[in-house]
Amino acid sequence: MFKKVAFAVPVAILALSSSVAFAAETARSSINISATVPSSVFHAQPVTPGFGDNEKMAYNVVDGTLGSLREMFDVKHTDGAVGAYVEGGPQPLFNGTDSIALTYTFNGVELTETSKEVVSEALAKPGTRAELVIAAAKPAAGKSGNYTATPVVIFDAIPKVGP
Numbered sequence: 001m002f003k004k005v006a007f008a009v010p011v012a013i014l015a016l017s018s019s020v021a022f023a024a025e026t027a028r029s030s031i032n033i034s035a036t037v038p039s040s041v042f043h044a045q046p047v048t049p050g051f052g053d054n055e056k057m058a059y060n061v062v063d064g065t066l067g068s069l070r071e072m073f074d075v076k077h078t079d080g081a082v083g084a085y086v087e088g089g090p091q092p093l094f095n096g097t098d099s100i101a102l103t104y105t106f107n108g109v110e111l112t113e114t115s116k117e118v119v120s121e122a123l124a125k126p127g128t129r130a131e132l133v134i135a136a137a138k139p140a141a142g143k144s145g146n147y148t149a150t151p152v153v154i155f156d157a158i159p160k161v162g163p
Contacts, residue, residue: 038074044082044155047072047129057093057136066093066100066136073106075119076127080160082119087152089113093136095145101137102149106130115156 038045046052048071057066075082084106090113092099104111106118107130119130132153 038076040076041079042077042082042157044073044075044084046132047074057134059139064141065138068136069132069134071132072129073132074127075107075124075130075155077119077121077124077157079157080124081117081121081158082124083115083156083158084109084111084118085113085115085154085156086111087113087154091149091151093147093149095143095147098140098143098145098147100139100143100147102151103135103137104151104153105133105135106153111153115154115158117158118155121158121160 036045051071055069057069059066086104090102090104090111092101094100109116109118111118119128134151
């Protein structure tokens with residue numbers, strides 16, 4: 001029995017010193033969390049979190065076109081319809097020298113610099129989901145480069161008409 005106790009004590013001490021050594025080493029993971037809780041009266045927000053942070057239009061080498069950007073938006077306005085426009089007008093892709101025209105449509109309505117109704121009062125009141133599509137014209141031959149654009153799409157609450 002003495003041998004068993006003598007053997008058990010060094011193992012316990014070894015186990016204790018090992019756990020102390022492991023406790024000195026740590027691993028950390030920073031987690032940035034955000035949440036947006038929209039207004040119950042009016043909102044228009046992309047379904048995909050982070051949409052707009054860094055979008056890319058893929059180039060198709062076979063036909064020389066750029067793919068469209070598509071994103072669904074949750075839209076609601078309990079007191080009327082919803083309008084939308086592109087701040088400053090439809091902005092093209094630009095590489096410092098050349099540009100590629102972009103067409104912006106929301107819920108099938110082409111957006112310009114002037115607000116247009118994009119969701120009717122009947123659909124906006126309970127809330128609906130509608131698609132934003134940004135499509136590029138075909139780039140001109142030989143006009144290679146890195147093109148960028150930073151458009152701002154504004155959604156506005158159109159007041160209810162009548163009772």
